[in-house]
Amino acid sequence: MRFLLLLVSVAAFGQSAKFEPPRQADGHPDLQGVWRNASIVAAFNVEGQKAYYNEPGGLSVIVDPPDGKLPYLGDALQKANDNHVHRERDPTGHCHTHGVPRSLVPPFPIEIVEDSNHVVLLSETEHSVRIVPLDGRPHLKNYHAWAGDSRGRWEGDTLVVDVIDFNGRTWLDQSGNFVDENEHVVERFTMTGPDTIVYEARVEDPTVYSRPWTLRVSLRRQTRGTELIEYDCIEGERDEIHFPGAASQKH
Amino acid sequence: MVVLFAAASGRALPQSAGADLRGIWMAESNADANLERAHVIVDPPDGKIPYRPEAAVQQKRNFANREAADPEKKCFQPGVPRAAYLRSPFQIFQNDRAVYIVYQDAHSYRIVYLNGSPHNDGLGYAMGDSRGHWEGDTLVADVTSFSDTTWLDAAGNYHSDELHVVERYTRMNTNTLIYEAMIEDPKVFTRPWKIQMPLWLQKGIQILEDECEEGENGRRHHVSLYKEAR
Numbered sequence: 001m002r003f004l005l006l007l008v009s010v011a012a013f014g015q016s017a018k019f020e021p022p023r024q025a026d027g028h029p030d031l032q033g034v035w036r037n038a039s040i041v042a043a044f045n046v047e048g049q050k051a052y053y054n055e056p057g058g059l060s061v062i063v064d065p066p067d068g069k070l071p072y073l074g075d076a077l078q079k080a081n082d083n084h085v086h087r088e089r090d091p092t093g094h095c096h097t098h099g100v101p102r103s104l105v106p107p108f109p110i111e112i113v114e115d116s117n118h119v120v121l122l123s124e125t126e127h128s129v130r131i132v133p134l135d136g137r138p139h140l141k142n143y144h145a146w147a148g149d150s151r152g153r154w155e156g157d158t159l160v161v162d163v164i165d166f167n168g169r170t171w172l173d174q175s176g177n178f179v180d181e182n183e184h185v186v187e188r189f190t191m192t193g194p195d196t197i198v199y200e201a202r203v204e205d206p207t208v209y210s211r212p213w214t215l216r217v218s219l220r221r222q223t224r225g226t227e228l229i230e231y232d233c234i235e236g237e238r239d240e241i242h243f244p245g246a247a248s249q250k251h
Numbered sequence: 252m253v254v255l256f257a258a259a260s261g262r263a264l265p266q267s268a269g270a271d272l273r274g275i276w277m278a279e280s281n282a283d284a285n286l287e288r289a290h291v292i293v294d295p296p297d298g299k300i301p302y303r304p305e306a307a308v309q310q311k312r313n314f315a316n317r318e319a320a321d322p323e324k325k326c327f328q329p330g331v332p333r334a335a336y337l338r339s340p341f342q343i344f345q346n347d348r349a350v351y352i353v354y355q356d357a358h359s360y361r362i363v364y365l366n367g368s369p370h371n372d373g374l375g376y377a378m379g380d381s382r383g384h385w386e387g388d389t390l391v392a393d394v395t396s397f398s399d400t401t402w403l404d405a406a407g408n409y410h411s412d413e414l415h416v417v418e419r420y421t422r423m424n425t426n427t428l429i430y431e432a433m434i435e436d437p438k439v440f441t442r443p444w445k446i447q448m449p450l451w452l453q454k455g456i457q458i459l460e461d462e463c464e465e466g467e468n469g470r471r472h473h474v475s476l477y478k479e480a481r
Contacts, residue, residue, distance in 0.1 A: 032346055097358060097462060111362070113344050113351050115273070120344055120351065122360055127328070129358050131342065131458055145460040228362060230376040234463070234471060235327045235400045 021157055021191040024114065029157045029191050031112045031119070034226045035219040037199075042105040042217055045175035046070070055174075061105070063200075064214040070177055076208040083176025090174055095233035097128040097146045099170025100163045100185045101201035101215055108231075109222055119152055119159060124228045132161050139164055144181060146170055159189040182207045195221035269385030272343045272350065272420055275453040276428050278336035282448055285406040291336075294445040300408055306439040313407025319470070322401050326463035326471040328359035328377040330401025331394050331416050332432035332446065339461070340453050350383060350390055355458045363392045370395050375412060377401050390420040403434075411438040426452040 021029035041048055041058025047069055051057030060068030072080060083089065092098060104110065108125040121130040132152040139162075140149045149165035168181030188200040197219040204212040282289040292298045302310060313320055323329050329337055334354045344351040350363040363383035371380045372395065379394035394416040402409045419431040428450040435443035463471040 032348075094465070095463075097460065113346055115344065115346070118344065120353065122351070122353075122362075127357075127359055129353050129360055129458075131353065133457065140457075143459070146462055147460055225368075227364070227368075227371070229371070229374070230328075230378055232328075232377060232398075234325070234357075235322075235377050235398065 019192050019194075022194075024116070026116045028114075028116075028154050029159070030114065031159065031189060031191060031197060032114050034109050034111050034222040034228065035197060036109045036222055037105045037107070038218040038220045039105070040107045042173065042215070043102075043107050044173060046105075046173050046177055046215060047175075049175070061215050061217050062213055063216045065211070071210045071213055073208060073210055076178075080176050080178060083171065083178060085176075087174060087176055090171055090176070091146070091169060092126060092171070092174075095126065096169075097126050098123065099146055099166060099172070099179065099183075100130075100148055100150075101187065101199075101203070102170065102172055103128050103130060103147060104187075104199055104201070104219070105173075105215075105217055109226060109228055110219075111228055119161075122228060124231050126233060127231050144168070148183070148185070155188075157190065159187075161185075161187040161189070163187065178208070179203065179205050180208050189219075269390065270388035270422055271345070272390060272422055272428065273345055274428075275340050275342045275456060275458065276450040277340040277453050278338065278430075278448060278450050280336065280448055282336040282446070283333065283338060283404050286404045286408055286446060287406075289448075291446045291448045292444060293447045295442070301441045301444055303439060303441055306409075310407050310409060313402070313409055315407075317405060317407050320407070321405055323356070323405065324472065326357055326473060327400055329354065329356045330377055330397070330403075331361070331379045331381075332418060332430075332434065333401065333403055334359065334361075334378070335418070335430050335432070335450065336448060340456065340458060342458050350392075353458060355461050357461055357463070363390070372396050379414070379416065386419075388421060390418075392416075392418040392420070394418065409439065410434070410436045413438045423449075428452070 024030045039058055039061050040056050042061045044055050046061050048058055048060035062068045065071055103123050106125045111122040113120040117135050119132040130147055130150050132150040134152045139151055143149055143165045144167040145165060146167055148163040150161050150163045152159055152161040163185040166181050166183045171178045183205040186202045190198045192198050199219050200214060200216045202212055202214045280289050282291045286292060287299060295301060337356050339356040341352055341354040349365055353360045359378055361378050361381050363381040365383050370382055374396050375398035376396055377398050377400055380396035381392045381394045383390055383392040397412055397414040399412040414436045417433040421429045423429055430450050431447045433443055433445050464474050465471050
């Protein structure tokens with residue numbers, strides 16, 4: 001009897017160790033709120049870097065392959081290196097909207113809005129928006145977008161988003177890491193605490209990488225009352241080319 | 252009242268919500284081409300925008316230069332109230348915190364906070380700073396803190412950074428949203444004026460990405476990459 005009680009209490013402990021997320025009326029986890037990626041370095045270089053002038057350092061956010069390096073094919077590595085030399089070409093520096101997973105890792109807040117049929121990801125930076133239908137509709141055809149086309153579903157308490165239909169021009173960070181139009185991303189959003197979402201993106205792109213790779217960061221809930229502020233880039237020409245002094249700040 | 256249209260959009264809204272405005276909406280009028288000609292100005296009764304004399308001169312200049320000068324054509328965020336009556340859809344989402352309006356045009360969005368928080372003043376937003384409340388089933392959004400970088404339509408009707416807009420969104424039935432905007436700007440107009448028009452529920456579409464490229468003349472323009480998308 002005592003042994004049985006012990007078993008029961010171990011089972012109960014095991015249960016309580018798994019975080020029980022707040023839930024929507026339909027039973028799915030409530031991911032709503034204002035969040036920000038905790039690994040600021042990811043916006044600058046997903047492979048990690050040393051800190052230097054105006055840029056923070058940090059470890060790679062690539063968790064697979066285990067060495068934290070993007071598994072580039074030969075030609076693609078050359079292109080990434082060329083991008084790195086010409087970082088002024090970064091599309092977001094020219095006011096273009098972010099791709100995926102980059103839209104989740106900028107050093108700016110994002111807001112998640114959710115109902116039974118959609119999850120909406122609002123980014124402060126570039127006022128990028130992703131509307132993720134959850135109703136099982138198929139991906140668009142003949143569509144090639146900076147942010148691709150997103151379709152979501154719940155797997156238990158994890159939101160899984162499948163993204164294809166990219167335009168082939170997006171970068172992964174300011175360092176020149178990139179993907180092309182064959183990119184396919186599977187994102188997983190899992191709440192692991194009241195103020196933490198673990199975000200994982202598995203990226204497959206057979207014309208750029210020799211194997212799929214996975215990025216992982218934590219999204220931290222921002223202080224209650226945090227509001228997204230309007231981001232102007234094109235207005236007033238606040239982009240890389242036109243912003244006064246911008247060119248001289250590079251490199 | 253609370254769950255009036257919930258069946259159409261899947262889930263009952265939180266108790267704090269006045270009505271369910273969710274859906275994809277679009278004006279099917281010529282309001283964006285020219286507000287005065289579209290007969291959407293309900294006050295003053297003559298249907299004319301009450302410009303100050305010097306502002307009327309500026310409007311004529313804008314009209315003459317509209318191909319190059321229209322900020323929307325240059326891919327600026329469309330501004331308020333113009334975003335509501337572009338020939339381009341927008342989608343409304345709602346939760347306890349706010350009403351979220353996501354426009355296809357220039358992927359601009361607005362968050363209309365419902366918690367009684369004060370405006371962020373003086374930041375010069377293209378889309379303004381929106382604070383809302385419910386009057387029965389009508390969402391009332393008070394919008395201030397504008398920049399002067401947007402127009403009111405493609406005909407050069409414009410405003411200054413002293414623009415103040417009070418919008419009213421009322422869902423009359425499943426397919427119809429009545430949009431009303433009171434517009435005041437003491438630098439440009441002699442008195443407040445008001446537009447009103449229906450917006451229509453758009454079925455079987457999704458909001459697509461609207462991005463811009465910089466042309467050889469150095470000006471940005473919208474690109475329609477997605478005409479074939481389905």
